Amino acid sequence: MNMIGVCGNEKDSDAIVTVDLENDGIEIIIESKLKKMFGKLMEKAVKDVLDDMSINRAKVVVQDFGALDFIIRGRTRTAIKRAQNKINHEEKDREKNQEEKIKKKNQEGGNK
Numbered sequence: 001m002n003m004i005g006v007c008g009n010e011k012d013s014d015a016i017v018t019v020d021l022e023n024d025g026i027e028i029i030i031e032s033k034l035k036k037m038f039g040k041l042m043e044k045a046v047k048d049v050l051d052d053m054s055i056n057r058a059k060v061v062v063q064d065f066g067a068l069d070f071i072i073r074g075r076t077r078t079a080i081k082r083a084q085n086k087i088n089h090e091e092k093d094r095e096k097n098q099e100e101k102i103k104k105k106n107q108e109g110g111n112k
Contacts, residue, residue: 001078002086005018005078005085007079013065013067014083016078018061018063019080020059026050026056027059028059029064030062030064031064035064042062042098044069046073050080
């Protein structure tokens with residue numbers, strides 16, 4: 001199952017956040033020229049969102065281009081929602097396929 005969500009842009013004062021919900025535990029990777037100065041704050045912004053959304057399994061990669069913490073929080077939240085939405089779509093597709101198989105099987109059984 002593909003449970004990855006991405007949000008953001010590669011431009012000044014922004015960040016690209018990639019979230020993989022298939023990770024064991026929490027892993028946060030910060031890629032930034034400003035990591036030495038602001039890496040802990042960026043990591044805290046991500047952790048706060050994960051806690052708020054009750055996420056306990058995720059690999060989050062933040063590619064920072066000078067984003068403020070509220071941008072990182074928003075990008076992280078949206079990337080998580082996109083990953084979760086992919087899960088929901090895949091589950092719905094699986095259920096639909098299963099229903100179609102059952103319907104087809106029932107039709108074939110009735111035609112004999």
